[in-house]
Amino acid sequence: MAASSWEAMNFILYSAVNDSLTRQAVGRPQYDYAFILQAYRQVLECFGRVHIVASFAEVDPLARRLSQERQESVFLSFAAPQDTPTDLICPSVCVVAWEFDSIPSRQERGDPQQDWSRILGIHGRVITLSNHAARAIRKALGEDFPVLILPVPLWQNFAISPKSVQPVPINPGSTIDITGCILDTRVLGLCVDDLLPPLPTDEELARIEALKPPPLTPYRRFIIAKHYLHAWVWDIVRGPSLPESGHRIQYLNQWYWEGVQDLLPDFLRSWLARYLPGVAGPLPVPVAPVLELADLSQGAETRVDGVVYVSVLDTQDGRSNWPRLISAFCWAFRDTSDATLVLRITQTDLAAYYVEVLTVLRQLSPFACRVVVLHGELNESQSERLYQAASFYVNASHREGLCLPLMEFMARGTPALAPDHTAMEDYIDETVAFVVNSSAEPAFWPEDIRTLYRTRQYRPDWGSLKNAFQQSYRMSKENPQAYEVMSGAAIARMHVYCSVISWQSRLLAFLGQPVTGELKTASAVNMADNALC
Incomplete structure (x- = not known):
């Protein structure tokens, strides 16, 4: 041009x-x-x-x-x-x-x-x-x-204004809220034993045994065939007795599966399933019950204090590495009650990750530290309170094209725990963050339906992430002056990196x-x- x-x-x-x-x-x-x-x-x-x-x-x-x-x-x-x-x-x-x-x-x-x-x-x-x-x-x-x-x-949107509250190494106590719901390990009562079904009592075992059908003897097969074929003929003579399309063919289906299916060779079962799907087709898979989740249109709030770590992520994004982030935090502060990890989940469907997140937390329990999961929408004032509550921002991803949330928190003066790979290499170092070690590993492009390993991403070192949690906690407790220096360096870095001059x-x-x-x-x-x- x-x-x-x-x-x-x-x-x-x-x-x-x-x-x-x-x-x-x-x-x-x-x-x-x-x-x-x-x-x-x-x-x-x-x-x-x-x-x-x-x-x-x-x-x-x-x-x-x-x-x-x-x-x-x-x-x-x-x-x-x-x-x-x-x-x-x-x-x-x-x-x-x-x-x-x-x-x-x-x-x-x-x-x-x-x-x-x-x-x-x-x-x-x-x-x-x-x-x-x-x-x-x-x-x-x-x-x-x-x-x-x-x-x-981002500098013009997220830089500290005169009305903003400077981040502090130890949060004396602040309220964070969201339009949606909050999962808090302090109130969930997590236990690793909840991952296993309870052992049945003797009475339940006896009841299960009583419900078992008797062996399929030739006489019982004859009774089953007689019952369902009689019902089928009677339905033809007197008209449908079952609602809509469930009548008639259902009797033959039940007779086939309960009385004769196991006697037939594989090739004949396959032939019947192909040409008589209503009778010999696959049985429907039971649908899992719908989770009863909180009303996401209502507001929810909680109070956090101590050393507060914040991370914004999508549980369905393969980059986020969130299970290892949570596990490193819980092992680092297994016996520390004033360390809190706040996870702001951007995934829109709570049911898509609810069970998975609780499973990870149950596997790690018991722990004295606290994990708070925020699901829903944040308005401007709610986002501001989350910024102010954070002592540190945490990133443990495999790769980043930019990482907007990390930059936003750093522009507010929040030091980070993050690797210095991919896009983060431009603005992450020891002056603004506790750098998490990482190593290259084979990867495939998301657009590649063949999932061929033709590129690379990075694997954050779990031990390094755990040490970063512990080192940042000690700095907050023992050296608040060093925290202030790192906070100021984060602001200066973002001013240079993402200003518009x-x-x-x-x-x-x-x-x-x-x-x-x-x-x-x-x-x-x-x-x-x-x-x-």
């Missing part, structure tokens, strides 16, 4: 999740991209016009109209490259959040859209959120391929537009940092 004298730069933005669906999209694959778009939008509006489109079909008509008005435009796709078209007239750039050390660079199932190197090559440039993603792209497309590393500008010159130069001037004055810097445009 050559420099011109045209009046304004127009940014056309697209994400599969729009404003109205962002809250409902928490936990979905495109969830992160929706929030990345919103953060970019606030900054792009400072030095251009922003247009949000609901579909790719709207891009070219909008670009043509702007061109007729002598205005240039560029399309920024906040979606995975395979979901972004390559035939648009409007210049297109993918904004990529990527956590693996390589990108898909070949066609899969005859679909050229699965080849990221082809798509990005057609676009001619790409914006990434981390150095890790940039290296993965350049590995496939060459070191000279135009890549702009542009972290999400250098955005204008870097982005417009990357897009080939003339730079109108750096944001140099104090007032301009303040405006950029707070995105008050």
Whole structure:
């Protein structure tokens, strides 16, 4: 895009999740991209016009109209490259959040859209959120391929304001609340024995024995056949006696399964199941009873104190590594009553993880520490109380394309426990976090239906994570001055890493537009940092 004298730069933005669906999209694959778009939008509006489109079909008509008005435009796709078209007239750039050390660079199932190197090559440039993603792209497309590393500008939204409460190493006591429900190990009464069914009493064993049917002798088989065939004929003569489609064929089904099925050879059973499914088809699988869960439309609250660790995760996201995070915490503080782990679960369906989380907690019990699970929606004031309650933020993931929650808490001055791999290598080190050791392991791309191990992720060391919990706890208790230093370093790191001071010159130069001037004055810097445009 050559420099011109045209009046304004127009940014056309697209994400599969729009404003109205962002809250409902928490936990979905495109969830992160929706929030990345919103953060970019606030900054792009400072030095251009922003247009949000609901579909790719709207891009070219909008670009043509702007061109007729002598205005240039560029399309920024906040979606995975395979979901972004390559035939648009409007210049297109993918904004990529990527956590693996390589990108898909070949066609899969005859679909050229699965080849990221082809798509990005057609676009001619790409914006990434981390150095890790940039290296993965350049590995496939060459070191000279135009890549702009542009972290999400969260500083203006999450930096400490004069009204914010500075994080403290030991929480004296604060209330956290949510619209949904709270699972608290202090009130659940967890016991590992609950994982096993209770042993039946002698009376129950006798009752079970009495309910067992007698052996299938030839005479009993004759009685079964006589009973069900008689009922079948009687149903034909007098009309259906059972409701709707359950009549008639059900008698033959019961006769087959109770009286003769075990006498037939395998090939005949298979033949009958295929050609007479109503009689010899598979028996229905019993449906598990529906869990009786809390009313998620109501508010719930609890009070936390001591050293409070917070983590935001999706239990169905394979990156999160949440069972090992919980187990490391519970073993680190097995005999420590004033350590609390608050898990903010973004998964929308409580039933999808309720049993699994309780199973993990029961396996680890008994423990003196406390685990609190928050499920539901947080409004702005509720989120603020969660930020203020945290002493540390914890990440134990296998890989990250960015990790927005970690950055948000660090911008508020909350030190972290986290590995320094993938995107986190850009902003995690010993000055702002207790670094969790990790090692590379084979992995596959989520888009690969064959699950071939063609890339790598990282395995956080469980012992290192446990030690990080214990070291951070000791620092909170014994060296609050060191905590204050680490908290201040976290704020400074996020100010440098995700502020917007250098955005204008870097982005417009990357897009080939003339730079109108750096944001140099104090007032301009303040405006950029707070995105008050």
